[in-house]
Amino acid sequence: MNQLLKRKSRGDIWFDIINYFLLTVIMLLVLFPLYFVLIASFSDPNYIYSGEVWLFPKGFTLDGYERIFSDSSIWIGYANSIIYATLGTLIGVAVTVFAAYPLARRELAGKSVIMWFLLVTMFFSGGLIPTYLLIKDLHLLNTMWALVIPGAGGVFNVIIVRTFFQSSIPDEMWEAASIDGCSNTRFFWSIVLPLSKSILAVMVLYHVVGFWNGFFDALIYLNDESKYPLQLVLRNILVQNQVNSGMMIDVESYAAKMRVTELIKYGVIMVSSLPLLVLYPFLQKYFVKGVMIGSIKG
Numbered sequence: 001m002n003q004l005l006k007r008k009s010r011g012d013i014w015f016d017i018i019n020y021f022l023l024t025v026i027m028l029l030v031l032f033p034l035y036f037v038l039i040a041s042f043s044d045p046n047y048i049y050s051g052e053v054w055l056f057p058k059g060f061t062l063d064g065y066e067r068i069f070s071d072s073s074i075w076i077g078y079a080n081s082i083i084y085a086t087l088g089t090l091i092g093v094a095v096t097v098f099a100a101y102p103l104a105r106r107e108l109a110g111k112s113v114i115m116w117f118l119l120v121t122m123f124f125s126g127g128l129i130p131t132y133l134l135i136k137d138l139h140l141l142n143t144m145w146a147l148v149i150p151g152a153g154g155v156f157n158v159i160i161v162r163t164f165f166q167s168s169i170p171d172e173m174w175e176a177a178s179i180d181g182c183s184n185t186r187f188f189w190s191i192v193l194p195l196s197k198s199i200l201a202v203m204v205l206y207h208v209v210g211f212w213n214g215f216f217d218a219l220i221y222l223n224d225e226s227k228y229p230l231q232l233v234l235r236n237i238l239v240q241n242q243v244n245s246g247m248m249i250d251v252e253s254y255a256a257k258m259r260v261t262e263l264i265k266y267g268v269i270m271v272s273s274l275p276l277l278v279l280y281p282f283l284q285k286y287f288v289k290g291v292m293i294g295s296i297k298g
């Protein structure tokens with residue numbers, strides 16, 4: 001380490017110091033809002049209103065979490081979001097991979113035309129009303145398929161996966177396998193997929209985050225509150241102050257209700273963010289490799 005430092009010039013050392021300083025500042029700017037929501041969810045709302053909570057919780061309380069976990073709408077939203085995210089991710093990753101692999105093979109006839117057709121859909125869409133009418137005509141309104149199917153295929157993801165296949169699975173590998181009698185299907189399942197774990201992990205992360213955070217489609221297509229995802233329940237609490245009356249059953253004054261509502265808001269944000277915070281570290285090691293290989297070339 002000392003030898004490495006000796007090789008660096010004064011300019012290199014200053015560059016590293018400034019780099020570390022800027023990265024630390026950016027990291028704090030990104031992490032502090034999440035940290036503040038965490039400590040605010042454990043703090044007395046009176047201290048939050050007075051601006052005394054900024055580094056550590058004050059007036060420690062678990063009242064917000066007790067009310068959240070005792071409310072059935074939160075758990076129903078949680079269950080619905082898990083179902084939508086799991087099903088949507090399975091369908092989305094399958095559609096993306098099955099669309100990208102043929103487009104990565106040079107022997108596919110007319111793949112340039114297909115790619116241009118797909119690219120056009122990235123710049124032009126039917127818009128909200130035609131899409132709503134399409135979902136209605138398909139009898140998908142007020143069903144979970146209205147949230148899962150329209151978001152299953154993304155051209156941007158197809159391009160990233162196609163480029164990954166082109167960069168990582170050379171045609172010579174297929175030629176060698178075919179000489180040994182390997183079929184297209186066997187090559188895809190036994191060679192291509194095992195060598196593509198990094199891009200598959202990236203696609204899983206993209207789709208899980210997209211479905212977990214999505215609420216607009218649910219707002220447009222769902223009428224039954226028992227089918228609301230967690231983000232729509234959260235949106236009603238945060239934007240419209242529609243905290244379930246069951247959470248306020250023992251609160252009488254308006255001021256007390258507002259304080260409890262504030263506490264519940266911070267707690268719900270943490271509860272809804274927790275699954276992604278747990279999932280991300282397991283997929284992070286694949287993220288850089290999968291995205292870089294899939295996006296630089298092609």
